[in-house]
Amino acid sequence: MTIRGVLLDLGGVVYVGEAALPGALDALERLRASGLPVRCITNTTRQPQRLLLEKLSRLGVSVEPDELFMPALAARAYLRDRGLKPHLLVAPSLAEDFAGLPDSPKTAVVVGDAATGFTYESLNAAFRALEAGADFLALARNRSFQDEDGAHSLDAGPFVAALEYAAGRQALVLGKPSPPFFRAAVDSLGCNPGETAMVGDDVEADIGGAMAAGLRGVLVQTGKYRPGDEDRIDPPPDAVAAGLSQAVDWILARA
8 A cells, every 4th residue: 555644753763862863864854855744753751842842953853843743742632621630740841731721620640751750759649649539641651762871761651550550540541552642643644544654663652553553664773672673563563674764765665
């Protein structure tokens, strides 16, 4: 089937830390020049939308706000539509994406990558809110991410799992690999899922999640990729590429 749209992960695919990956910016330019619509779909929860857009601009990546899909924005919409007040267990900088929501007696615990904010006190406060009946939202449940030093660091997933175990409840995941998160991005492209390629470095959240939602998965061997990752999901990725440049080659050959 012809590819008519592209979803693109950011961390580990376009950049690591504050540096663009080799060849990534040129690959993005080729993708834009092809006329294929592109959306950036990221599970980043340490930065609000404003700071992530600023970072992309510094790297030379032009992305409009409506082209960027982030779990915090999906969570904000969820809270607004249901009249819920957030109990945030997230990085302090992310709080601005939840500013201005009306006060409410009904609460939802919202868990993202709080980094050093994952203390006994903060986790216990979230646990007590859940025991009191608060909704339970996870911005992501990734196991790990590639940190700026090149090594893996714990992501939000292990802490979400700890709260699930303690509270005896499952969180509603609003980021990847949640099918509605992928569908919202695909709908904005005006494509069908089968006509959309998802490019990512996380074989579970990016590729497995996308393929479960009917998209075509292109795993890049950068970022958090480790040898053999492509064998960890069934069916396997539609393609495995050395980096974004090779992934774009694969996509444009099928556009």
